[in-house]
Amino acid sequence: EVQLVESGGGLVKPGGSLRLSCAASGFTFSSYSMNWVRQAPGKGLEWVSSISSSSSYIYYADSVKGRFTISRDNAKNSLYLQMNSLRAEDTAVYYCARGLGSGSYSFGDYWGQGTLVTVSS
Amino acid sequence: QSALTQPPSASGSPGQSVTISCTGTSSDVGGYNYVSWYQQHPGKAPKLMIYEVSKRPSGVPDRFSGSKSGNTASLTVSGLQAEDEADYYCSSYAGSNNFEWVFGTGTKVTVL
Numbered sequence: 220e221v222q223l224v225e226s227g228g229g230l231v232k233p234g235g236s237l238r239l240s241c242a243a244s245g246f247t248f249s250s251y252s253m254n255w256v257r258q259a260p261g262k263g264l265e266w267v268s269s270i271s272s273s274s275s276y277i278y279y280a281d282s283v284k285g286r287f288t289i290s291r292d293n294a295k296n297s298l299y300l301q302m303n304s305l306r307a308e309d310t311a312v313y314y315c316a317r318g319l320g321s322g323s324y325s326f327g328d329y330w331g332q333g334t335l336v337t338v339s340s
Numbered sequence: 341q342s343a344l345t346q347p348p349s350a351s352g353s354p355g356q357s358v359t360i361s362c363t364g365t366s367s368d369v370g371g372y373n374y375v376s377w378y379q380q381h382p383g384k385a386p387k388l389m390i391y392e393v394s395k396r397p398s399g400v401p402d403r404f405s406g407s408k409s410g411n412t413a414s415l416t417v418s419g420l421q422a423e424d425e426a427d428y429y430c431s432s433y434a435g436s437n438n439f440e441w442v443f444g445t446g447t448k449v450t451v452l
Binding site for chain 1: 341343374386391392397433435442444
């Protein structure tokens with residue numbers, strides 16, 4: 220059974236840092252691209268970042284470029300999101316989502332349960 | 341990149357059909373066959389219902405169908421059931437300048 224489990228969320232002050240993790244199981248993690256998507260409280264979904272299966276290709280939304288870093292460790296079946304210089308507008312539930320594979324750009328056939336990041340003084 | 345435009349709400353009685361629109365531009369919806377639709381129940385993670393405009397992942401009922409015309413994509417839910425009541429979001433690849441995905445504003449579907 221495919222499972223994605225996020226962790227690392229919490230309360231952080233503006234300007235602070237946080238590292239999110241997404242532990243994957245039930246599939247060959249190294250064969251799939253991975254993504255982070257966030258959802259502010261009561262708001263819609265926002266794509267944050269994507270990383271290819273071998274980390275060769277990494278992309279960010281303009282809203283987080285230069286502040287967030289996506290990475291993965293295929294030996295540990297884990298995806299990460301290092302978030303620096305956090306702002307109030309980064310407050311959201313952060314989901315990791317799997318790419319569909321087979322050369323498709325699409326993603327989201329599997330999602331984690333989400334981890335809440337709250338940026339507040 | 342601006343969010344794709346969806347109607348805030350849509351509704352239908354059990355057994356009826358409802359269609360949700362998703363309007364973008366030639367730089368996203370109109371430019372690529374990478375439109376996805378997600379269903380999200382309150383407090384839950386999104387669920388992929390349609391990808392690449394009209395493809396259904398395994399396990400998604402064929403009551404759900406997707407299409408696209410120009411800069412507007414659509415999701416149709418036929419034979420509405422109570423469990424279809426949820427928020428629905430479209431999403432499109434928007435990589436004209438760089439790799440990017442944009443989501444729609446979301447539509448709350450109510451089963452009357």
